[in-house]
Amino acid sequence: MMFQRATLLLLLSSSVAAFNLGPWGVKKATKNDLAKVLVAGVISAATLLPLPGPAVAADSLVIGTPLETKLANFGAASYPVFNSITDLSPLTDKLLEFVDKKVKAPDAADVANKAVDGLLAIPDSAISEYKGILKQIVYSGVSKDTCVTLGGSGSALNSIAGSPAVKSVDQSKIDALKTKFAPANAAVPVKAGGNICLPGSAAASSRLWVAQAELTFSMPKAEADALVTSIKKVGLQATRPSILTLVPTAEGVFSKSADAIKMVAAGKDVEPNVISTVQAAISK
Numbered sequence: 001m002m003f004q005r006a007t008l009l010l011l012l013s014s015s016v017a018a019f020n021l022g023p024w025g026v027k028k029a030t031k032n033d034l035a036k037v038l039v040a041g042v043i044s045a046a047t048l049l050p051l052p053g054p055a056v057a058a059d060s061l062v063i064g065t066p067l068e069t070k071l072a073n074f075g076a077a078s079y080p081v082f083n084s085i086t087d088l089s090p091l092t093d094k095l096l097e098f099v100d101k102k103v104k105a106p107d108a109a110d111v112a113n114k115a116v117d118g119l120l121a122i123p124d125s126a127i128s129e130y131k132g133i134l135k136q137i138v139y140s141g142v143s144k145d146t147c148v149t150l151g152g153s154g155s156a157l158n159s160i161a162g163s164p165a166v167k168s169v170d171q172s173k174i175d176a177l178k179t180k181f182a183p184a185n186a187a188v189p190v191k192a193g194g195n196i197c198l199p200g201s202a203a204a205s206s207r208l209w210v211a212q213a214e215l216t217f218s219m220p221k222a223e224a225d226a227l228v229t230s231i232k233k234v235g236l237q238a239t240r241p242s243i244l245t246l247v248p249t250a251e252g253v254f255s256k257s258a259d260a261i262k263m264v265a266a267g268k269d270v271e272p273n274v275i276s277t278v279q280a281a282i283s284k
Contacts, residue, residue, distance in 0.1 A: 075206035147197035154194025
């Protein structure tokens with residue numbers, strides 16, 4: 001479940017990258033730029049941020065930095081947009097189709113496997129801390145019976161679980177991942193049908209994005225390096241015209257409302273910090 005939710009957030013943030021390359025006008029992108037955007041998309045989702053070693057509060061690359069502020073801003077800006085989504089399925093299907101057509105199957109499978117390896121390497125202490133933040137702050141007062149859900153997230157997760165890349169991961173690793181993240185997953189309210197409850201406020205959403213970054217910043221360097229290398233290889237297989245094909249579907253899901261445009265701006269604002277932080281982390 002943790003890997004599938006991480007992938008779901010990747011898909012959401014990648015669609016923001018599609019917006020960035022879309023009709024609002026962006027400088028001409030090179031293949032290297034696109035690779036960076038895809039890497040940033042993963043990390044903007046705050047699900048796969050690498051760090052040279054276990055995170056320590058005093059040495060955090062998130063807390064007390066501009067990245068924390070910008071991630072929090074994105075969490076607040078994206079909150080009303082995610083609340084307005086009625087069905088995520090079309091975007092999920094389009095993105096999975098994009099991966100199937102544009103990314104070599106072995107490379108997509110390698111990203112999935114490296115992501116699982118990285119998540120399994122996260123210290124249990126970091127997961128316990130994350131669970132506490134989810135329960136005490138992010139979802140405090142949120143009930144699965146009355147919450148607002150991310151529409152279509154249940155079916156989206158099922159689609160991700162059934163994708164060739166995810167199915168390429170050895171079942172024993174998937175089982176180990178479920179066990180490892182069970183405490184944290186239990187703190188996330190889920191409605192019947194599998195739709196994920198959203199945080200109860202923009203402030204809670206901000207805290208969620210920062211907490212996810214802190215969690216995944218505890219990924220050891222070896223696993224983080226391997227994952228980022230794998231993602232870059234996939235990123236180089238995407239061309240600007242092919243990514244632009246995602247824009248209409250992204251617009252259909254997120255809309256072109258003022259809130260959606262603010263979310264895109266917040267995504268653009270955090271992207272340089274994401275890239276520079278990752279580059280600094282993996283170069284040590």
